[in-house]
Amino acid sequence: MAIAAAVVIAIILVPIVLRSGCTSRNEPLDIVSNDTTTNGTSDGTVVSDGTTSQDGTTNDGSASANAEVFLTHTVEDGETISGIASEMGVTVANLLASNRLFGNEQLQPGQVLYASNEGIVHTVQSGQTLSDIARSYAVTLQSILDAEANKGLTADSIFPGDRVLIPDVANSFWSDVVVLSKGIPSQFIWPAQGEVLSGFEWRSNPVYGEWEHHDGIDIDVPEGTPVHAAASGKVYFYGEQEGYGNVLILQHANGFYTLYGHLSDSYVSAGQYVEMGQVVAASGNTGVSSGPHLHFEIRNGEYPVDPERYLP
Numbered sequence: 001m002a003i004a005a006a007v008v009i010a011i012i013l014v015p016i017v018l019r020s021g022c023t024s025r026n027e028p029l030d031i032v033s034n035d036t037t038t039n040g041t042s043d044g045t046v047v048s049d050g051t052t053s054q055d056g057t058t059n060d061g062s063a064s065a066n067a068e069v070f071l072t073h074t075v076e077d078g079e080t081i082s083g084i085a086s087e088m089g090v091t092v093a094n095l096l097a098s099n100r101l102f103g104n105e106q107l108q109p110g111q112v113l114y115a116s117n118e119g120i121v122h123t124v125q126s127g128q129t130l131s132d133i134a135r136s137y138a139v140t141l142q143s144i145l146d147a148e149a150n151k152g153l154t155a156d157s158i159f160p161g162d163r164v165l166i167p168d169v170a171n172s173f174w175s176d177v178v179v180l181s182k183g184i185p186s187q188f189i190w191p192a193q194g195e196v197l198s199g200f201e202w203r204s205n206p207v208y209g210e211w212e213h214h215d216g217i218d219i220d221v222p223e224g225t226p227v228h229a230a231a232s233g234k235v236y237f238y239g240e241q242e243g244y245g246n247v248l249i250l251q252h253a254n255g256f257y258t259l260y261g262h263l264s265d266s267y268v269s270a271g272q273y274v275e276m277g278q279v280v281a282a283s284g285n286t287g288v289s290s291g292p293h294l295h296f297e298i299r300n301g302e303y304p305v306d307p308e309r310y311l312p
Helices: 002-012 081-088 092-099 130-137 141-146 173-180
Strands: 071-074 112-115 119-123 163-167 195-198 201-204 211-214 217-220 226-228 233-241 245-251 256-266 279-283 294-300 303-305
Touching: 071 081, 081 092, 081 112, 092 112, 092 119, 092 173, 119 130, 130 141, 130 163, 141 163, 173 226, 233 256, 245 279
Parallel strands: none
Antiparallel strands: 071 112, 119 163, 195 217, 201 211, 217 294, 226 279, 233 245, 245 256, 256 279, 256 294, 294 303
């Protein structure tokens, strides 16, 4: 197992060289494995991309075990989210969060929507635990277990596609998703709102003056700004790296990684499943930095890609 883990680290992480305008002089990113595996958890569970199909099942095709306890609505041609929310007696924010909707353009005739006037309906994703879900919504695990709609639910009895009531939650991370996605369905959302100070390009390093390729984008935000997960996935690593200061790496479906550099703090831990839009860290000015900002990268495996080509 130790040899296999070493091979995974060598293939994926040794080639990852994080270069921002505030990083060290092309220092390689040296990361110790946190016992997660590519595209999944330590037991090999595949990480879902967090999407649901039009019939309300997850992308692995499984159906909810307790769907009958929730309000349902079958979309008809010409209906709007606000109209459906009013008819179901819930807020627009609740309906969007319960069905992972970005806006009206996702509505299709025949689509089944779920909601509850007691909280948000959550669809379990592959690799996600009940504790992960509680942390994502900032509620206690016991409050979820005590909800009448979740009667009989245990931490060991949830499966991808099951629907779980998150009680007494009016707004959630999904409200941030709608804002950071600009209402456009996308694979990744912006991790924070701010001006892009430096893009994915060749440039002169503003600290050292050396000509180098900037493998991400620098977003102008004050220190302490909430940093959101750009996509759902697993926390792969958090720690200090020379040049980058505190860096967080999230592992997503289909071999993608996102990296968040110069952080002041992290609110998540290795192996934890996080949701798109969930606040995972606070921006900072750690490492070699020309000033407070967020350095953000998207990697397709070991290869850096231009984040702005993937962001809405």
